[in-house]
Amino acid sequence: MLEIKNLHARIGEKEILRGVNLVVPDGEIHAIMGPNGAGKSTLSYVLSGRDGYEVTEGEAIYDGQNILDLAPEDRAAAGIFLAFQYPVELPGVGNANFLRTALNAIRRKRGEEELDAVAFLKQARAAVKSLHMKEDFLKRNVNVGFSGGEKKRNEMLQMALLQPGLAILDETDSGLDIDALKIVADGVNALRGPKFSALVITHYQRLLDHIVPDVVHVLSAGRIVRSGPKELALELEAHGYAGLEAA
Amino acid sequence: MTALPTRKLEAWRYTDLRQLASIEFAAPPPVVAPTLPNIDLPRLVFLNGTLAKELSSPFEYVHNFQTIAEDSTQPLALINAEKAHDGMTLHVPAGVDAGTLLLISYAAGSVPFAFHLRHRITLGEGAKLTLIEIAKGEGVYWHDPVIDISLEQGAKFAHIRLQDESREAFHLATIRARVAEAAAYDHFTATIGAKLSRTEISATLTGTGALAHLNGAQLLTGTQHGDFTTVVAHKAPGCPSRQTVKSVLAGTARGVFQGRIEVDRVAQQTDGFQLSQALLLSPGAEMDIKPELEIFADDVKCSHGATIGALDAEQLFYLRSRGIPDDQARSMLIRAFLEEALEPVTQPEARALLEEAIDNWWVKQ
Numbered sequence: 299m300l301e302i303k304n305l306h307a308r309i310g311e312k313e314i315l316r317g318v319n320l321v322v323p324d325g326e327i328h329a330i331m332g333p334n335g336a337g338k339s340t341l342s343y344v345l346s347g348r349d350g351y352e353v354t355e356g357e358a359i360y361d362g363q364n365i366l367d368l369a370p371e372d373r374a375a376a377g378i379f380l381a382f383q384y385p386v387e388l389p390g391v392g393n394a395n396f397l398r399t400a401l402n403a404i405r406r407k408r409g410e411e412e413l414d415a416v417a418f419l420k421q422a423r424a425a426v427k428s429l430h431m432k433e434d435f436l437k438r439n440v441n442v443g444f445s446g447g448e449k450k451r452n453e454m455l456q457m458a459l460l461q462p463g464l465a466i467l468d469e470t471d472s473g474l475d476i477d478a479l480k481i482v483a484d485g486v487n488a489l490r491g492p493k494f495s496a497l498v499i500t501h502y503q504r505l506l507d508h509i510v511p512d513v514v515h516v517l518s519a520g521r522i523v524r525s526g527p528k529e530l531a532l533e534l535e536a537h538g539y540a541g542l543e544a545a
Numbered sequence: 546m547t548a549l550p551t552r553k554l555e556a557w558r559y560t561d562l563r564q565l566a567s568i569e570f571a572a573p574p575p576v577v578a579p580t581l582p583n584i585d586l587p588r589l590v591f592l593n594g595t596l597a598k599e600l601s602s603p604f605e606y607v608h609n610f611q612t613i614a615e616d617s618t619q620p621l622a623l624i625n626a627e628k629a630h631d632g633m634t635l636h637v638p639a640g641v642d643a644g645t646l647l648l649i650s651y652a653a654g655s656v657p658f659a660f661h662l663r664h665r666i667t668l669g670e671g672a673k674l675t676l677i678e679i680a681k682g683e684g685v686y687w688h689d690p691v692i693d694i695s696l697e698q699g700a701k702f703a704h705i706r707l708q709d710e711s712r713e714a715f716h717l718a719t720i721r722a723r724v725a726e727a728a729a730y731d732h733f734t735a736t737i738g739a740k741l742s743r744t745e746i747s748a749t750l751t752g753t754g755a756l757a758h759l760n761g762a763q764l765l766t767g768t769q770h771g772d773f774t775t776v777v778a779h780k781a782p783g784c785p786s787r788q789t790v791k792s793v794l795a796g797t798a799r800g801v802f803q804g805r806i807e808v809d810r811v812a813q814q815t816d817g818f819q820l821s822q823a824l825l826l827s828p829g830a831e832m833d834i835k836p837e838l839e840i841f842a843d844d845v846k847c848s849h850g851a852t853i854g855a856l857d858a859e860q861l862f863y864l865r866s867r868g869i870p871d872d873q874a875r876s877m878l879i880r881a882f883l884e885e886a887l888e889p890v891t892q893p894e895a896r897a898l899l900e901e902a903i904d905n906w907w908v909k910q
Contacts, residue, residue, distance in 0.1 A: 382866075400869050403873065
C-alpha cells in the first residue's frame with residue numbers, strides 16, 4: 299500500500315506540490331488527472347527519487363517505509379517502477395545486458411539468487427514474445443533508434459521482468475499517441491492482481507478507457523482536490539478542469 | 546643525449562616534459578619478482594627493458610635485435626636510438642597468419658631508472674598478425690618505446706596496447722607505421738597508467754586502399770596527464786582512415802588529443818574521419834583537443850568531431866530507477882561511452898584484457 303501524507307515539494311524556490319494526500323491500497327489502480335502545471339509529473343519524479351526536487355514536508359509510505367528517504371535504486375528494489383513518459387536512450391548499452399543488470403541488482407537487494415545468462419535469456423525471450431516484440435529487441439542498444447511505440451514496449455518489458463508492486467505511469471502529455479497508450483495499458487493490465495497497484499498519471503481521459511481505474515483523483519495546484527470513481531474521468535472530459543480549484 | 550622536446554614545439558604544446566627532465570635516471574636494476582599477466586598466448590617478456598628469455602615463449606618469427614638507423618627528426622625517436630639496446634624484431638613472411646602474440650614490458654626498481662625499447666615489426670604480402678602489448682610496472686621509471694611497423698601489400702596487423710604503467714612512471718611511446726596497398730593497420734591503445742604519458746602514432750598510407758584505424762581510450766585520474774597524438778598521412782588515392790579517441794577524466798587529470806590528417810595532392814578519394822570525445826567526471830579535469838586537417842587534394846571526404854561533456858543525469862537516473870546502484874550505473878555509462886572506440890577490438894583475449902582493465906579502473910575510483 300502506498301500512503302502519501304501531506305507531501306510538499308519544490309523545484310528551486312518554486313513550490314509545486316502543496317500537501318498531497320493519497321492512499322493507493324494493494325490491488326488497486328488509481329488515476330491522477332489534472333490540468334497542465336498541476337504537479338502531475340513532479341509527483342511521479344518525487345516518488346521515484348529524481349534529483350532536482352526538494353521534499354520540504356510530508357512522507358510517502360510504501361510497504362511500511364518512507365520511500366522518500368531512499369535512493370532511486372532502493373525504491374526500485376522496494377518494488378516501485380516508474381514508466382517513463384519519454385524513455386531515455388542509452389547508446390552503447392545492450393538491452394539484454396541492461397535488463398539483466400537491473401533484474402539481478404533488484405534480486406540481490408531482495409536477497410534472491412542472481413540469474414545466470416541462460417536463465418535470464420529464457421525469461422526475457424518469453425517476456426519479449428508475450429509483448430509481441432521482435433526477437434532482436436534484446437540485442438539492440440537500449441531505446442536507441444526505437445520508435446515511440448517500441449520505447450513504450452521496452453518500458454513494459456522492463457516492468458514485466460522486474461515485477462514491481464507499484465507502478466507509476468507518467469503519461470502526462472503523450473495523450474495523442476493512441477498506440478503507445480494501448481501498449482502501456484496492456485502492460486499494466488497483464489500485471490493486475492491483488493499484490494499489484496498502479497498510479498496512472500494522465501492529462502486525458504482516453505488512457506483510462508484502456509486501464510480502468512478503481513479511483514480517479516484530480517490534482518490541481520499541487521493538491522488533490524477531488525477523488526471519485528472512474529466516472530469522474532468522464533465528467534472531467536465533458537466539463538474540463540475549470541472550477542475544480544474551488545470544489 | 547638529444548634534448549627533450551619543449552612546449553615551444555607545436556607538437557608538444559600541451560605536454561610539458563620538464564618534470565621528466567628534472568629527474569636523474571639510473572641504469573635499470575635487475576627485476577626480482579615480476580608480476581606478469583596470466584593470458585594463455587605466446588609471449589615475449591621484457592623486464593626493465595631487457596628480453597627475459599626464460600619467461601618468453603619461442604615464436605618463430607622473432608629475430609635478433611638489430612642496430613638502429615634513425616633518420617627522423619623526432620626528438621624522442623632520436624633519444625631512443627641513442628640509448629636502446631634491446632627490443633623485438635618480428636618479421637611475418639608473406640602469406641603467413643602468425644596468430645596472436647603478447648608483448649609484455651614489466652618494470653620495477655627502487656630508484657628512478659630509464660629504459661628504451663626499440664621494436665620493429667614487418668609483415669610480408671598478405672601476412673597477418675595480432676599483437677597485444679602490455680606495459681606494467683612499479684616505481685619511478687621512464688619507458689620510451691619506439692615501434693616501427695611496415696605492412697606490405699594486403700597485410701593485416703591488429704595492434705592492441707594496454708598502457709598500465711606505474712602511476713609514478715613516464716611513458717612516451719612513438720609508433721610509426723607504413724601501410725602499403727590494401728594493407729590494414731588497426732591500432733588501439735588504452736591509456737590507464739603512468740604519471741605522464743604520450744602515445745604518438747603516425748601512419749603513412751602509401752598504396753591504394755591502405756587503411757589505418759588509430760583508436761584510443763584514456764582513463765585518467767588524480768594528477769595524471771595523458772597525451773594521444775596521431776598523424777595520418779594519406780599518400781595514395783582511395784585510403785580510408787579513422788581515429789576514435791575517448792577520454793574519461795577524473796580528479797584533476799588532463800587529457801590531450803592531437804590528431805592530424807594530411808592528404809597529399811595525389812590522394813584523391815581519401816576518406817578520413819576523426820572523433821574525439823571526453824567525459825569529465827570532476828570539475829577539475831581538463832581535456833585539450835586539437836584536430837588538424839591538411840588537404841591538398843580536391844576530391845576527398847575528411848571530417849572531425851569533438852565533444853566534451855559529463856555523465857548524463859537523465860541516463861543515470863534511468864538506470865538507477867531500474868534498481869541499478871549508482872556506482873554500477875556510472876560504470877555502465879562509462880563502458881558505453883568507450884564502446885565505440887573499443888568496437889574494432891574483436892580478438893577475445895585482447896577484448897577481455899581491456900574490459901577487465903576498464904572495470905578495475907572504475908572500481909579504484
